Amino acid sequence: MSLPPFSQRFEHECVYGSAIAPELFKSAIAFILDEGRYEPNYFLGQTVSHQWQTQKPHSYGALGVFIQELGEPWQAKPELPRFDQAKNKPIKYEAIKGNGSRAFLPAIPLKTWKRISQKHQIPLEAPWQEVLASQKTATRQASEENLSIDGSDFNSTLESSDLIRSNSQDALPATFKGFAPNSKINIRFSALRSLSELKGLSSEELKSALESAPDWLKVPDFWKFIEAHPEIPIIPTEGGKKSLCLLSHGYVAIALYGVRGGVLENETIGGEKVRRLKPELIPDLKRFAVPGRKITLAFDQDLKPKTVLEVNRALSRLGWVLQTAGCQVAVAEWDSSQGKGIDDLIVNQGAGAWEKALSEAVSFAQWAVSRQLAHEVRRKPDLNIGDREFVEVAAEL
Structure with a gap:
């Protein structure tokens, strides 16, 4: 019995294993297929030898790609991961070469945006009205051109998506074009910047778009909306699945590559990497870090002492x-036995467990003091005085 395609397995992993809403999965994830010319390797920015028939690079199979709001790739999960010999474990996720330190800011479908707006009691604003109006305009145009599309299907499709499935390079975002010479690129979707772009399509192009659109509506500028509302709290976390999980439950989460991925500590001067005099937030995070905004750090609850120490240092920075x-x-923080990551916690214990952890979150100052005290308690004594009086050993200190 053969396994289902990687795209189906990854969707099942995200929807059932990480509690990600199906419409958000479709909005944020694309797929790159290997058709025999190492398309995934090119996509990741890796060098592929011209003698690839004999000097074979790693075969990734398919890639599940986390896509930014404007269509750029953020990170990819390979079907067949490489193996890290030093760490003795598979490399589950691959960064795109040359991306630098980026945060994951995916496109958000209407259903998710409404859920977030309702949770924070902030009404939908003017840009939404323009998008909804553009839907009606596109519907009227299609009707006037007598497209052979059933009315009910036409309306439900328009109200649920502004993406077009396509295998043609012309339909791909600019970032995806030309990465694999002389090869056909299979990507699951390409993003239109807004539904108003439907107005510029010919009747046949519009018909193709409507027939192939997924069952959700993606509208641009969600992150501009968040940037404009500092009263909306933000939750930085580690990994795309975890942020998509929280977004699915109405929380604004921003994923980093890891806990160290939010701060720029080095810079290049004269071709040499040097340590910054003052650490800075990465631009993707800095735009939201304004005075008064509540930001709750929610990273994995590790058990290994060495990992805990490293994570705490990075959290401190x-x-x-x-x-x-x-x-x-x-x-x-939460009990790691209930789940290492936020998505594990929600899948294992329900959304209420996360809400409890969030409500019990401690201020950064309090957290830092508790970590310092814990470190002092574990510290080796500078001097063991035994049963001697303090005055007897004061001079030795």
């Missing part, structure tokens, strides 16, 4: 830089 920017920073 990230929290300090955010606090310096004027944000109200807190740290959320």
